[in-house]
Amino acid sequence: MSYPKIDLHIHTVVSDGTDAPQELLGKIKEAGIGFFSVTDHDAIKCSALIPPLLEAGDPAFLPGVEFSCKDGEGKYHILGYGYDPAAQSIRDAVDYGHALRMKKVKKRLEFLKTQYGFEFPKEALERLLSLDNPGKPHIANLMVEYGYCENKEQGISEYLNKVRITGPSYLRPEEAIRAILGAGGIPVLAHPFYGDGDQLILGDEMEKRLQRLSEFGLRGVEAFYSGFTVRLIRQMLAFAERFGFYVTAGSDYHGKNKMIQLGDTGLEEEPELPDGLKHFLEDVKDCTR
C-alpha cells in the first residue's frame, strides 16, 4: 500500500520558525508532502489559521502542538495531535504555557537590566512581548541588534543562561498530557532520545522515562525524527511495540532557524509503514482537514 509523504513536526512564525502559514503551505506542496501537522511551541494558532488556506487537492492537515514540559526528572517536549481546538482543556494549557513564558521573559529582561544595565527601547520590548512564543533566542536576537553581544549563541550562554527562575516555569508533563487527552487529542513524546532537544537519553533511562509518561497517559512516540540515526529509530520502534505506543514521524522544521529539511524524518528509507504509524494514521483520519 502506498502512503503519502508525512511530516508531523513543523514550526511557523507563531513560535520560533521563520515561515508564515501561507509560505509554509507552498513549501509543503513543493516538497511533495501529502500529510502534515504544525506543532508550534505552546501555541495552537495554526489549527485555526491553516484550514481556511487549504483548497481541494491540497495536503491533509492535522492540528498539532508541542508543549515544553519539565519536572523533577527532566525536560520533555510533548506533541499533541488531533485535538479539538475549541476544547477548554487545551486552551487552558496554552494560556498557562504562554503565561509561564511571559513570566520568564520578564524575569530575564529584568536580570539583564539589573545585572548588566542592558536596556531596550519600548517599541522593541512591545514587539517582543507581542510574539506568541518569545523565548531566549528572541531576547538574544535583540541583544545582538542593540550591540550587547556578538551573536545569539553568546547571548544565550554568557548572559541568559545565568538567569535563575524561581517557581514553576514550565508545564509538568502530566499537565500537558491531560490537556491533550481532555481535548480528544493524542499525546506523543517528541524526539524521545533528545529530551527537550539537547539531552541524550538512552537505554534504561529512556525506558524509565517512557514508563512514567505512559502512566500519565502518553499514547505515542516520535520514532522517526530528522536527527535520529537508523539505530535510534530501530530502538524507538522496539520501545513503541513494547509499550503499545503509536508511532509518528516529524522533521522539526524551523524554516531558516534550523538546518532541517521539510519532510526529513527518516521514514523515506522504510520499506513499509510500522504498525504503530499505520494505527496512528487510521485513528486521526477523522481529525484532518
Next chain:
Amino acid sequence: MEQTTIFLRGRIDSNNAASVERDVFDQLASKENTAVILDMKDLEYISSAGLRTILRLKKSYPDLRITNVGTEIYDILDMTGFTEMMPVEKAYRVVSVEGCEEIGRGANGTIYRIDQDNVVKVYNNADALADIQHEREVAKLALILGIPTAISYDVVKVGESYGSVFELLNARTFSTILATEPERIDWCVKEYVELLKKIHSTLVPTGKLPDMKETVLSWARFMQDYLPKEAGEKLLALLEAVPHDDHMIHGDYHTKNVELQNDEVLLIDMDTLAIGNPIFELASMYNSFQGYSEFNHETIKQFQGFDYETGTAFWKKSLAAYLETNCETKIREVEDKARIIGYTRMIRRSIRRHGLETPDGRAEIELWKERLLGLLEKTETLVFSKNELEIEASTDRLAEVQAFIEERLEAVDCPPKAQMQIGVAAEEIFVNIAHYAYAPQKGCATVRVEVLEDPVSVVITFIDHGIPYDPLEKEDPDINLPAQQRQIGGLGIFMTKQLMDDVAYEYKDGQNILTLKKNL
C-alpha cells in the same frame, strides 16, 4: 578524492551547534567534491544538537569519516548508531613496553606485562586494527562457547604498532611453571590436556571461524615446488582426505599461551582460532615442543624458557594423556601424522623467511624434508582415532598390534578368556594381511577396536588397501581327515570363525574390511 580535515574542539551543544555547523559548512564551501574527516581529538562533549550537525554533514558529504575519538564520545557515537553509519576511529592511548617483561609470543604478536594487573599484546603487523578486531571477536565467541579466555578491553598505540590490553592478574604461563618448577610437569600435563579436550569438543556455529584445512592445504600447495612430484601429490591427497570438522582448534596451543591465573587455567592469544580436525592442532603442538628445535635443541629455550628434554617429556606425556593410552605404538602413530603437517608448515615458513639463503637454514630444511618424505611413504591417512591404530602390515609389528588391542580391551574390563580368544583371532587376521595383502611390497593396516552395548560385545576391524581378498570364501577345511590328507593353511580362518560370534568381510573404496565380533 580530495580530503578535508575539520577539527572539532571543546563542547558542541545547543548553544553553539548552529554556529559550529555554519563554520564547518563555511570551511567546506569552496570544496565541491571532497571527503570530509572530522578530527575529534580535542572534542570534550557533544549533545544531540551536535549529533544532528554530524548527521546533516553526512547527508551532504556521504564519505564523511571521524577520527581520534575519545572513549566517552566514542560510546555516545556507538550507542546512537553513528559508528554503523560512518567510519569512526578511536583515539588510542599510547603505551610503552620498554623494559616490560615479555610473557608470551605468538604468530602475530608479542605479549608484555605493563603493570601488575594488565598485559598488552603488541601486533607485528603495523596495520593491525583489523587483526585486533578479529581477535576480540573470536575471543568473545570462545568465551560464549565456554572456553576460559581473557578479552581485551582497550586498544592502544605502541610505537608504530597497535596493541590490545587485557586484564591478567598474577598470571603465570605454563612455560614459566615448567621452567621453574619442573616437578609440576604431571599437573601441567593434566590441566593442559583437559583444556585441549574442551577446546576440541566445542562445536562452532557455521561460518564463525576459518577452516584450518583450507590453510593447511595452501601450505601443501606451496610445497609442491619443493618436494618430488609423487610425494607432493601424496601430501595433498592426504590432506584432502581429512574430513571436515566443525569443532574448535586453537591453532597455536603451546605452554606460553596457557596461563594460570589464581586457580584458573586461561587460554590467551586467540587470533589463530579455527575449526578443523584435531590433527592440525597436534601438528602445531609438535612443532612448538619438538619440530622447531629438532635441528638445534637450544631453540626451544628462547621460545619457552625450558630445555629440549622438558619439551620432549611434556609433549609425549600430553599426547599420551590426550589419546588416553600408554601404548607407545599408538602414540607414535599419531605423532607421525602430526609431524607430516608440522614439517610442511615449518619448511614453508622457513623458505618464506629466506631459510634457503643461509647454510644453517638449508641444513635445517633438509633435515625436516628428509623426515617428511620418510613419513609420507609409510602413511595412508592423517585421520586418527583413539580406538584405531594405523601400522605397517608386517609380522614384526604383531606384538604392537596385540598390545594395542589388549589395552583397549582392558579399559572395558573384558574377561581374560574372551581377551585371549580375541587375541588369537586378531593374530590370524593381521598375519594374513602382513603376508599377502601387499606382497611383495609393503603397506599399512588399520586396526579398530569398538565396544558395543546391548548385548555387550567387542568389534575389531582390520582395514588394508591391498589386493581384494575375501578369506571367508575359502571352504572350511575338513578337520576330520587324517593329518596327512589335510590342506595346508585355511585352519587359521576356520579357528577364527569358531572363536568369534561373527566374522564378516567387505570390499569397499579399495579397502579390504574384515570385522570380528565377540559377545562378552
